[in-house]
Each structure stands twice: as C-alpha cells, then as structure tokens.
Amino acid sequence: MDQQVNKKHTSQQILEIAQRLVQTLGFNAFSYADIAKALRVTNASLHYHFPTKADLGVGLIERYDRRIQETLAGIDRSGAGAAEKIRAYVRIYTDVLRDDRMCMCGMLAAEFATLPKPMQSALDRYFEQNDRWLAMVLEEGRKKGELKFSGSSAEMAQFLTGSLEGAMMLARSHGGMARFDAATRRLLAELGA
Amino acid sequence: MDQQVNKKHTSQQILEIAQRLVQTLGFNAFSYADIAKALRVTNASLHYHFPTKADLGVGLIERYDRRIQETLAGIDRSGAGAAEKIRAYVRIYTDVLRDDRMCMCGMLAAEFATLPKPMQSALDRYFEQNDRWLAMVLEEGRKKGELKFSGSSAEMAQFLTGSLEGAMMLARSHGGMARFDAATRRLLAELGA
C-alpha cells in the first residue's frame, strides 16, 4: 500500500462522487463540501488531490472521455454490424438516464459559458472524438447498406448526439424514461437500425 | 408617472436583464449583483420587486411562457398551413440562437434538479403548453396531408422540442449556428415541411 496507490485510490473516489454530482446537479451547483461529506474527509484534503475546482473539472472530463473511448473501442472489437453498433451507442445513454443521471458532458455543455477555459477545451475534445467515432460507424453502415440517411455522416453524427442529449435533458424534467425511449426508437427507426 | 407604471417598468427591466443572464449563463450562475450592476440600482432595490430569487425565477418563466403563447397564437391567426407553422416555430429557436442565447426554458431544464419547486412547476406548465400546441399543429398537418410522420403527434412534438433544444445546446459549445441549421433542416425535411 504505497502512497501512490493510496493517492490514486482517493482521487478516483473523489472523481466518482464528483461525477455523479455533475450529472445530477451540474458543475456549478456542487461544492467541495459536498464531496467531503460523502467521502468523509475534510474540505482541505480534497485540495491536495485537485488544487482548484477547474483541475477537478478537467480531471472529470478527461476520465469520462477515456472511459467512453474504451467503451467505443470495445464496441468496435465486438465485430458487430453498424446497426448494432449504433444501438449499443444509444444504450450507453439509456443506461445513464435509467440511473437518474444526465450525460455528464451534456450537462457541462449547458454550463459551457461559465466553465473555466481548460474545461471548455477538454469538452471540445470530448465531443470531437465522439462525433468522429459516430461518423465513422455511420459512414461504414451506409456503405454496407445497413444504415440509411441523407446528408454527410459527420452531420448525421452531430444530429444524433444533439437529439440524444436534448431528449435526455427534457426527459429528466418532463417526460421521463418513456420520452427518451420514444426518441431513441424514432432515431433508430429513421436510420434503419 | 404614477407608481404602478414605474414599478412595472422597473420590474420589466429586471426581467429583461435576468432573462438574458439565464439564457447565457444559467439561473444558478448569475446573481442579484449582476442585475443591479446592469440596471445601475442597488442589490436591495431588486428585492423590493422580487423578494426572493425563486420569485424572480417564477416571474421569468411565466413571462416567457406568456410571450411564447402570444407568438404561437399569432402564428395561428396568420392562417398559414401546418408546414409553414412548423417552420415559424423553428424560426423562434433560430432567432434566439442567432442572438447568442439558449432557449431559456431549455437552460432551466438542464438546471431542473437545483431549481426551487415553484420554478419546477412553472417550467412543467411551460413545456406542457408548448407540446400541446405543437402536437395540435402536427396532427392537423398530417390530417391535411401537409406533414408526414410516424407515431402519435404528441410523441412527435416531444421529439421535436427535444431535438431542437439539444441541437441548440450543443451548437452553443460545439458546432455553432451551422450545426443548428443542419439539425433544423433535417427535422423539417423529415416532416415534409
């Protein structure tokens, strides 16, 4: 149990708790005190791991990004067809919402204007990577005749994420899971997936 | 210049400034001090018009609601066909985004969990009324053969608002006006509008 391991472990716990808080309340609506209470350490202790809240925020986005990329790589490795890949992608969102959370980066997108520059940049990279993966799958799927849609795959990718994030956001306040499910069914049907 | 007129005038100015702040920063991210500075009055003076921030928030939503309803009623009175009505509806969002704002209620939906109960209720009424109008137009349009879509008109209405809000939100942080325009073009094309 050397210090590195311990530090890493605590950092991970902090990120875990903070992420849930962002997904449910938003980045500006939670405080170090909230994390401290949940983790039963003091406020000051958190600043050892993440000196400023901006550092914590960047850490959150980069970890979220890394995890999603791993998930997407897993979907790629599964050898599934394009249609199934899209369905798996949508399932990621569905699972998050079922856990009463908002997509973290969707929440941060709403708060974008108030976020520290480094967080804005990290968020930009996240959406960039996501769109790239989606566009690739869409392009491949259309070529093979598994999917159908008009316009460029890049544009369709952005439309998809926008609609998913929006449906998710409104489902949380008005419409619930049923609203989100209806939206995803429509999107998938539209694509022929 | 009696007091009533003056009061109303100041209240309106407060609401005007506050609304812009909500649309750009969010409800939790602005303070009475921001409004006071912009209006060049003191912080305390604002509390005369809106005792608590929750009061201000409810006032914002109800005014926003009233205004949108008037706009929708205007569209109804125009005698336009269903397709043109939908296009006019979409144009409302487009104009807001062009002014570098987010739809106020979309922003509030993202912050929903952190809002005072009275604001949540007001927001609920807003989305309810909006969906009702949209569903009515969609239903009418489909009957007359001006619009085409699968599923119920109520469900399609919720899908539309969700996609518009989501596209708007992501356009503000990643993709800009082009992204939003692409989304609306796709949605309208899908409807045959």
Add this chain to the structure above:
DNA sequence: GTCTATAGGTGGATAGAC
C-alpha cells in the same frame, strides 16, 4: 495525505432611513 484553522470573497436576504 489528512487534519485544524482561517482567510477572503460572494451569495441571497432584511431593517430602517429617506
């Protein structure tokens, strides 16, 4: 790595003079 203690700032809100 975590603690106590505290600084320095900002938030919403109220009392009471004018």
Add this chain to the structure above:
DNA sequence: GTCTATCCACCTATAGAC
C-alpha cells in the same frame, strides 16, 4: 422605490501542524 448598512451562510482556497 431606492438607498445604506449589515447579517449570515456558503464558497474556493491556503498555511501549517501532524
């Protein structure tokens, strides 16, 4: 209706002991 003055809660962040 607007002002000054003030309260109190909470926020992020730091210094320094352990």
